Amino acid sequence: MPHPISKKASQAKIDYLIHLLNMMYPISELLKDEISQHLVSFQVKKDEVLVEENGYCHYMYFILKGALMGRTVYNKKKIVTYMSIENEFVSSISGLYGTNVSKEEISAIEDCSLIAIHNDVLKRLFLTQFDLNFLFRVMIEKYYTDAQERTHIVRVGSAKERFLYFTQTKPGYMERLPLEHIASLLDMKPFTLIKIKKQYASKFFKDRETEELCIAIEKCMVENQLFKDKEISLYSLAKHLNFSTHKLSALLNNQFEQKFMDFVNFYRINYIKEQIAIPGSLQYYTIETLANNAGFSSRSAFYNAFNKVVGMSPVDYSKSLVGSVERVNSCQ
Template sequence: MPEYFQYHKAEPKDVEYLLHLLHRVHTVDAKLKEEFEKHLLKLRIKKDQVLFNENEVCEYIYLIVKGALMGCTTHNKQKITTYISVENDFVSSISGLHGSGYSQEYVVAVEDTELLAVHNNELNRLFEYHFNLNYIFRVILEKYYRDAQQRAYIIRVGNAKERYLYFAKTNPGYLDRLPLNLVASLLNVKASTLLSIKKSFLGLADRHKELEEWGKKIEIHIHKNQSFRHKDIRLQSLAKEVGLSSHKLSIVLNSYFNNSFIDYINQYRINWIKERIRHPDIIQNFTLEALAYSAGFSSRSAFYNAFKKRVGMSPIEYSKNLNK
């Protein structure tokens, strides 16, 4: 049995906190606000404390202000996590909602948790006289059932990786915050499997971060030194300039920029040429071929082929379109 909890009358800031959440769904009138000011309670429970047990009537509906709760049930003497709720989630008995019957699940604190509570007797009375409260809770329940349906679907048909991605997407940050064994129980996968998947994705994130850092370093170097204008630039020479091995530079260009070395260099050359074509005084004094050679192209054909591949038209057509 859960220990006796000491409920306290909620402070004005607590009422405002609740009203702010409810206002997102529907306007709360002055009379309903007064009711919450009279009947809203506050409760703090410690990690691992049971909020209510199986086969008990849950007398309140709760709003989590800070912390996390998990709903659990037992089957063949095995604990099964049915949901995990955190800040701004409403929590009560699912099977015995609004005190209508005995709860088939128990709820326990995953962290030290701060709650706001309304007794079901008061809430049921408010439902009779305040349409807006009925509407608000209908929307809240609709969201809960949509989330529950999606969770049930992914657990039934998704593999372990898909379940991990689902939880990471719908609960950003919680994989680092919540105990791994609880998340594993919720997703119906082994904790060791979930840990392995998590490590693999962390490795991918670290790799992407490293690629991004090197990508920015390469771009800064090319912009500053205009390396693309060197006709004899090669993968090996650029790698040496930026302090990477040729193999690592090739990986950054292919994986981060999604380009081969020559296409990556040519895009800088073409952008440099396009910028100069836009200036009438430059294009009047220099031919397109002269600009191409100055940009680093070694031949007219290489310039025309690269320009058309990237821009979708020849340099002459591009120049004429600008003049129009």
């Protein structure tokens, strides 16, 4: 199957990517020049395959617009292993650097505008540019965090729980991407997903006002990180949002299907999981310190909440991440 044709990336696309990279870590002028010189762009149509399963992945891609997914065949059935949208990097992990075949197909869910850099250029720059090594480390850390989330999605309880978890951790995906691909990612039949989605249609975002209120609540948790406030309460969060406590409680119960502290602890635990996933983080901070920084005021409350959300203890979760990295590395 022919690979989509590349062309030199426009200066606007180059500047956009360099701006994002520079926000992650200040990069040298030399690295900026190298990126500008070697960055290419691809226009990929919906359902077009970028990398075939058991083929070679020659690029590290960055999604400017659209959505890509990874798929693998098991028992003659195509299984979606991940989905990525704008402002995310995509490449083959099993076939990283193009030295081994990819165990996953990479294809377009939507029409995509991509920019990419060839693996040969990356390997050369790794030897000379420290800032690129640091940036790649950040990207790999994010990959393992996302991989852990994907693993968790298919492990947690019933199809209903997987649906609720997905809608909370991937807002907007359910309305945007094909349900058959989401169903495959969540390890359920499309009919089951459609049925569950209909059951919750009356509960999730009944109108534009409700949607905007829910987005405002999530923004407080994600961007403002109010969950770190040890004194947070239904009243204080409602006051911050300029809601009544009754309205906030109703939204949490009916839209998010969580009690207030369960809702807050969900974001605290996700924050802690992200910190644990950073290589070497536990050399500098104990798990209890991370819990304290995330807003937990007692050790027992933290451990109970972590077990409730993740299904295992923080120590076991940390060990599972180490095991996942070792297994991935052994497959490279």
